[in-house]
Amino acid sequence: MRRSLSGSVQWQHRTDHPATALDADGDTVYVAYNSGALTALDAADGSVRWHTELEVNGAPTTALSLTVAPQGHLLIGTVDGRILECRPRP
16 A cells, blocks of 8 residues: 555555565565565556566575665565575566
């Protein structure tokens, strides 16, 4: 959910799974879920830009943390103790 400075809701994104981590780069809000999914939302209106299931070498994993690095890559800490660096989709 994104709110304005006055507190009114600007947009809301609903999902069936709890979010484990999120970060934004100004244009996009990146959300990781406990299901292993990773979603990119348009920061202006909350629409889904892309959605994927997080995998390492073909094996599903779950993100516990994520941040947008200065170069625009996503840094993701996983439940199995890995730190991943990946490029967001266009």
